[in-house]
Amino acid sequence: MSNTVLSRLRIVRLAWVGMAIRMRGGKLRYVWVDFGNGPTYGTSAVERFVPDPARRFHVVHNHKPWGAHVEFSSDLPESQRVKAFGFNVNCLVKPWNCDKAEDVLPGVWQLDAAPQ
Secondary structure (H helix, E strand, O other): OEEEHHHHHOOOOOEEEEEEEEEEEEEEEEEEEEEEEOOEEEEEEEEEEOOOOOEEEEEEOOOOOEEEEEEEEEEHHHHHHHOOOOOOHHHHHHOOOOHHHHOOOOOOOOOOOOOO
């Protein structure tokens, strides 16, 4: 999903939300959601359906503050998983697009420090 029409009218910069689902052998492996906008790196969240005894988030900070990548296991409590998919889709229609990962995914930098 993207805001192509609004960006062509020069109301907002181009932004998009994408999703990928991977299955293997009839089993769900992961759900990937990606939010990108303009020249920034983008922000993504991946829920993996494999056991993870650590039950924690892993947040990649190498493009901070402009982009982030969050990975986590489906073993996390639902309240924690919801935070990782809490994308601010209003960024698709704001006249001033969200530039930083924190704008797109509020609280992203605190996820890996969150108690599980």
